[in-house]
Amino acid sequence: MGLIKQNSSQYYTGSQSYTPDGTNSNALTWPSVMTPLIWDAAATATSFNNYKVFINNVEQHPTLSPYYITQSLATTIVDGVQTQILTLTSTADPSTGVITPIPTNAILTVKLTNPSLWDNYKSYQYVNIKDIVNNFMVAYVGVDKIIPRVKRSEVIFHAKRGLQEFSYDTLRSVKSQELTIPPSLSLVLPQDYVNYVQLSWIDGLGVKHIIYPTTLTSNPSQVPLQDNNGLPMQDIYGNLAQSTQSLTNDRWRNADQTALNGQLDVNNFTDADVYNWGWWKMAYGQRFGLDPEVSQKNGWFTIDERRGVLAFSSDLANQLIILEYVSDGLAYDEDTHVPKLAEDALYTHIMYSILSTKANFPEYVVQRYKKERSAKLRNAKIRLSNIKLEEFTQVMRGKSKWIKH
Amino acid sequence: MAINVNTVYTTVLSILNKEQRGYLTPDEFNKIATQVQLEIFEKFFEDYNQYLRMPKTDVEFASRVDHILQEFQVFEEIESASAQTNNVYTQPTGLHRFGSASWNKGVNSPPIEILSNRDYNEMKLSPLLQPTNNFPVAKYQKDKLTVFPSELASDKTDVTFNYIRKPKDPRWGFTVGSLGQYIYDPNPPITFTGVLKTNQDLFNTTTGGQNNLVNCSIASGSSTIPNTDITSFVQVTPTGGTGASADFTVDIDPNTGKGPLKSFTITSGGSGFNIGDQITLGDGNNSFAGSSSGVTVFTLQASNFVAVVPSEGSVDFEISDSQQNEVILEILKYAGVVIRDPSIIQAASQELAQEENNNKR
Numbered sequence: 216m217g218l219i220k221q222n223s224s225q226y227y228t229g230s231q232s233y234t235p236d237g238t239n240s241n242a243l244t245w246p247s248v249m250t251p252l253i254w255d256a257a258a259t260a261t262s263f264n265n266y267k268v269f270i271n272n273v274e275q276h277p278t279l280s281p282y283y284i285t286q287s288l289a290t291t292i293v294d295g296v297q298t299q300i301l302t303l304t305s306t307a308d309p310s311t312g313v314i315t316p317i318p319t320n321a322i323l324t325v326k327l328t329n330p331s332l333w334d335n336y337k338s339y340q341y342v343n344i345k346d347i348v349n350n351f352m353v354a355y356v357g358v359d360k361i362i363p364r365v366k367r368s369e370v371i372f373h374a375k376r377g378l379q380e381f382s383y384d385t386l387r388s389v390k391s392q393e394l395t396i397p398p399s400l401s402l403v404l405p406q407d408y409v410n411y412v413q414l415s416w417i418d419g420l421g422v423k424h425i426i427y428p429t430t431l432t433s434n435p436s437q438v439p440l441q442d443n444n445g446l447p448m449q450d451i452y453g454n455l456a457q458s459t460q461s462l463t464n465d466r467w468r469n470a471d472q473t474a475l476n477g478q479l480d481v482n483n484f485t486d487a488d489v490y491n492w493g494w495w496k497m498a499y500g501q502r503f504g505l506d507p508e509v510s511q512k513n514g515w516f517t518i519d520e521r522r523g524v525l526a527f528s529s530d531l532a533n534q535l536i537i538l539e540y541v542s543d544g545l546a547y548d549e550d551t552h553v554p555k556l557a558e559d560a561l562y563t564h565i566m567y568s569i570l571s572t573k574a575n576f577p578e579y580v581v582q583r584y585k586k587e588r589s590a591k592l593r594n595a596k597i598r599l600s601n602i603k604l605e606e607f608t609q610v611m612r613g614k615s616k617w618i619k620h
Numbered sequence: 621m622a623i624n625v626n627t628v629y630t631t632v633l634s635i636l637n638k639e640q641r642g643y644l645t646p647d648e649f650n651k652i653a654t655q656v657q658l659e660i661f662e663k664f665f666e667d668y669n670q671y672l673r674m675p676k677t678d679v680e681f682a683s684r685v686d687h688i689l690q691e692f693q694v695f696e697e698i699e700s701a702s703a704q705t706n707n708v709y710t711q712p713t714g715l716h717r718f719g720s721a722s723w724n725k726g727v728n729s730p731p732i733e734i735l736s737n738r739d740y741n742e743m744k745l746s747p748l749l750q751p752t753n754n755f756p757v758a759k760y761q762k763d764k765l766t767v768f769p770s771e772l773a774s775d776k777t778d779v780t781f782n783y784i785r786k787p788k789d790p791r792w793g794f795t796v797g798s799l800g801q802y803i804y805d806p807n808p809p810i811t812f813t814g815v816l817k818t819n820q821d822l823f824n825t826t827t828g829g830q831n832n833l834v835n836c837s838i839a840s841g842s843s844t845i846p847n848t849d850i851t852s853f854v855q856v857t858p859t860g861g862t863g864a865s866a867d868f869t870v871d872i873d874p875n876t877g878k879g880p881l882k883s884f885t886i887t888s889g890g891s892g893f894n895i896g897d898q899i900t901l902g903d904g905n906n907s908f909a910g911s912s913s914g915v916t917v918f919t920l921q922a923s924n925f926v927a928v929v930p931s932e933g934s935v936d937f938e939i940s941d942s943q944q945n946e947v948i949l950e951i952l953k954y955a956g957v958v959i960r961d962p963s964i965i966q967a968a969s970q971e972l973a974q975e976e977n978n979n980k981r
Contacts, residue, residue, distance in 0.1 A: 368735075
């Protein structure tokens with residue numbers, strides 16, 4: 216049996232059409248192979264959901280004449296089979312009190328919204344962590360196998376830990392957010408942030424320019440208030456009294472970046488008066504060469520651990536940026552999936568992790584799986600680094616180096 | 621395939637009688653047979669464990685593991701919990717050895733991991749191991765599973781138990797012949813006859829003479845007494861069961877063709893009746909026996925039924941017929957104890973030991 220359960224229409228359109236029964240209330244069974252519908256029944260009829268309802272291609276909502284559709288979604292799992300029934304109910308016209316049922320010749324369509332549809336599009340390249348655990352228990356655990364018996368929770372633990380480790384350097388699970396830097400020059404770290412990969416500002420052509428971290432300044436983790444003797448002050452509870460603002464940060468925010476990176480402004484080129492030497496021009500001859508670390512005009516950022524924000528230099532105010540970062544793959548339910556190219560590496564990771572923690576287990580077997588894990592992880596990294604020979608050759612052509620292929 | 625209890629009993633009797641060693645009564649046989657079947661049944665699981673640790677073959681008919689699995693597959697049951705309160709599920713009543721449990725609130729019914737109280741307390745401290753519907757866990761205490769996550773618990777069908785039940789007690793049932801001899805009764809034993817006792821006056825009155833006697837047959841649903849004089853007002857309606865073909869004699873006042881009722885006697889017991897079935901007389905307008913509601917209702921009680929004869933009905937051994945030899949030898953061993961003959965015990969024990977040795981070699 217193939218792994219694909221959805222038919223073409225379900226996959227590409229993410230929608231299902233129904234024929235109304237002519238009554239005030241239509242109960243529609245959502246196909247179980249499709250992305251489940253989400254609707255918070257405790258909220259209002261217009262609350263968050265991942266689908267829309269159309270009648271003859273007109274999107275419906277509770278205030279739209281003539282049907283004034285309200286909805287309720289019942290999700291049941293009986294004997295392991297999930298069934299979702301979406302009930303659409305025509306309600307009374309507020310002005311006339313007349314209830315208009317959806318006619319039987321109308322076409323009722325329930326369609327997933329774009330984010331859910333997009334998730335569905337890419338779903339085949341991943342395998343769920345639930346399936347990883349189930350597959351592992353079937354194929355690697357049992358009588359006459361290397362692992363005769365193991366707790367399911369142990370497998371779940373190692374699978375999740377493996378996913379976390381893989382997320383940092385093996386999987387292509389880099390997340391990115393498009394943000395605008397506010398005048399405060401600070402952006403809160405994303406909820407599932409573990410580490411950054413790259414920050415770039417976007418120019419008018421949509422081209423990325425890398426923003427580098429800087430060591431020119433730093434963010435204090437504590438800003439204690441001091442008395443005249445320099446001693447830290449305490450609040451009425453005896454705790455350290457701290458300022459909410461760091462002066463270092465303030466000065467950095469107000470710093471003239473051209474004074475730091477040596478960038479010349481237009482006056483430096485147009486002022487032809489060689490005798491017009493201000494006191495500051497006396498320092499001209501002192502810039503011997505450029506320090507590459509600071510000789511760039513893309514701006515800088517630091518991570519302010521005290522406030523949990525990314526702090527940017529003043530020249531980046533109001534700039535559009537892209538923040539690329541890694542998470543650990545466990546933050547959200549929909550994140551807990553593994554690229555199929557790394558599936559085998561995860562099995563061997565679980566295998567090795569379990570064997571290496573077992574007492575009285577032959578060390579040579581443990582070592583065998585250690586090597587196997589390492590080899591498969593390397594394979595996964597190579598696969599996921601997405602090296603294509605033609606693309607590689609093209610890059611090398613730019614370097615005036617010929618590679619035969 | 622099960623072992624016929626009569627085959628075993630007659631074989632045992634033949635061996636015992638041939639050697640002039642004595643007689644084993646059906647009651648003694650039934651008790652010994654139950655004990656022997658349980659012994660062999662319990663040994664399956666120890667043998668299974670032992671075979672799993674021995675070198676194995678997957679050649680057909682030669683695999684001991686496959687063989688032992690076939691021996692106890694008859695006793696394997698898959699059943700929902702017998703009761704549920706919040707997230708606590710009571711195991712099925714017939715559970716003898718717990719196998720596994722699955723959580724039907726998870727997609728594709730994932731297995732429930734059984735944890736000790738200590739393991740569960742440790743697990744719930746780990747953010748990575750929080751139970752979900754895909755990875756449910758449970759504590760197994762006092763014959764109940766406390767399942768986590770608990771939010772979706774709703775019905776006893778949420779949890780399916782896979783377990784081994786105990787075999788039914790074998791029984792050699794008999795009827796007594798005209799000469800007082802025991803005749804093997806191959807029918808399954810019954811716990812309830814469903815047949816009404818005849819010549820029993822449900823109304824239990826002795827007054828009045830012979831009046832308007834009417835016979836009627838009761839079928840499921842409602843039945844009307846087939847006498848044109850009183851058809852219009854007498855109904856006999858059994859409710860609650862599938863009883864049929866019982867005949868009654870109704871004795872009422874001949875002058876008015878109406879109540880008061882004098883007797884209501886069963887003349888033919890029919891079949892399929894249950895305790896609690898109700899038989900209603902009346903048409904709603906006329907009274908019998910002074911009933912103000914116009915109807916008289918008889919509710920059948922245990923005493924209205926023909927009693928079960930305890931010795932009748934047989935139950936075969938449920939263990940497979942490949943164990944027949946062992947069953948007979950074990951029964952002979954115990955029979956030797958019962959009739960106090962050490963030579964039988966010794967002979968049977970030797971035979972069993974040899975068989976055991978061969979199996980485990």
